[in-house]
Amino acid sequence: MKLFQCSNCNNTLAFENNICVSCEHFLGYSSYYNQMVPLPPTHSRWKVPSLGEEEYIYCSNNSLGTCNWLIPSNEPSGFCLACSLNRTIPDLGKPENVQKWKSIEFAKHRLVYQLLRLRLPIVSKTVDPENGLCFDFLSREDMDKASNGIKTGHANGVITILISEADAVVREQVKQEMEERYRTLLGHFRHEVGHYFWDRLVWPDQNNLQGFRNIFGDETISYTESLQTYYNEGPKQNWQGSYISKYASSHPWEDWAETWSHYLHLMDALETANSFGLSLNPRLNGSHKLTLDANFDPYLENDFNKILDSGIPLLYAMNSMNRSMGEEDPYPFIISDPVKTKLEFIHNLLKRD
Incomplete structure (x- = not known):
């Protein structure tokens, strides 16, 4: 930012x-x-x-x-604009909900900021019930009371998020249970909104849809069965060579949403680096691959290679700084060549649209 x-x-x-x-x-x-x-x-x-x-x-x-x-x-x-997207907020009469909702709103506002920078259409379902976007922020109690099969995630422009995601302890527990290396509120928002924009940008356009299938795979295979296989048997073998995360290997839709969220991670980190005037010139022999001069606005850059060539040194430096503080890597992922192709597809799609 x-x-x-x-x-x-x-x-x-x-x-x-x-x-x-x-x-x-x-x-x-x-x-x-x-x-x-x-x-x-x-x-x-x-x-x-x-x-x-x-x-x-x-x-x-x-x-x-x-x-x-x-x-x-x-x-x-x-x-x-950001608050107009709320369809349901938690019961603020319960003190434990207030801070959680505040954390959720801060993350959602950062998401909307970035979507605007990407010049993506943001329309509330109150304005466009069929194609609009809205958020339901629910407590576990709300979920248990619901009789209509509500689930967290995205469905037809409705993004449902448990407010417990704002609890760092609960989020860490889920992270361990799901064997995830990364889980944040903002990352959660970016993933789910990726599903929404697949519906808006990919599905309606036959050229975009065919391009998606060529790179991510055939999304018509059973989503339910694919997820069941993933949860029963784990990720595909050697997933690291083709996917940004384990979960991305479960189904092309999840591969898209995971890759989309990582594209947003990359763009936000580069905008922040540009705002701070960051440059990297490691004191290592032959270290040209880790040099960086973040002297450009990534949202105005058409050349994805420039974005990636700048982003990888930045992410490496971020991880190194965290390790120097005894913290885990903020970006514990490897961007393989197939993932680069997927990220570039998203970049070109956004630039074209």
Whole structure:
């Protein structure tokens, strides 16, 4: 993600900040202009010259501490683009749900930021019931009470996520049970939204669909049976040579969603590196493969080779820095040649659309 700065005092800001800790101005994010702006705390409606002529207010969820996005004061829904995607939120009368939902919202807002940077269409199901997107954030109790076979994951534009995913302890337990090397809230969002955009970008276009099948495989094979085989017998043998993760080997749809999420990981990491002006020049003989100059915006770059050639040294450096702190690798994956081809397919698809 890009770095944000308070234009009132030049303090560096985090994407989720509501108040500048230096000058104590309120902070509001404009998704349309991709700007974080300082706001006088003595007002509740603002006109900001850099955001055009409209008058702005906070999204309604700002009062709950989960959103700092601005909306035009005449927006009838009262919600920003990211919050308008919520169909179900947990019972906030239960204190244990409040912090979990806040963590979920922070991750979802980062997801929406990135989808906007990729110029992907984001439409709520309240606007387009057939093709839109929405989120159901449910407690385990909600799931148990449901009588309609609700499951976590994606179905017809509805992404259902258990709020327990926001509990680091529970998430680590699931990670161990599923034998996963990586599991984060943001990664979970990226994976599930990948399924949604397969429906929007691949399935309706015969050329895209054929290209997908040539690279990822035939998605018409039974999804249910494929997952059952995966859970009963484990991943395909030598999966590392063709897939980004074990789970990606279960079915072409999951291969797509896993690869999609890794493409988003790569792009976000590179945008962050660009914002920080990172460069790498390892003090090693013949270390040209690990050099990096992140002097470009990945979202504006057409050449996927440049993205990958910059991303791999960056990810290697990230892993090395974490190990120096005694932490696990933030990116414990190997990008094989077949995975590179899959990532490039997604990149070219997004650039074409």
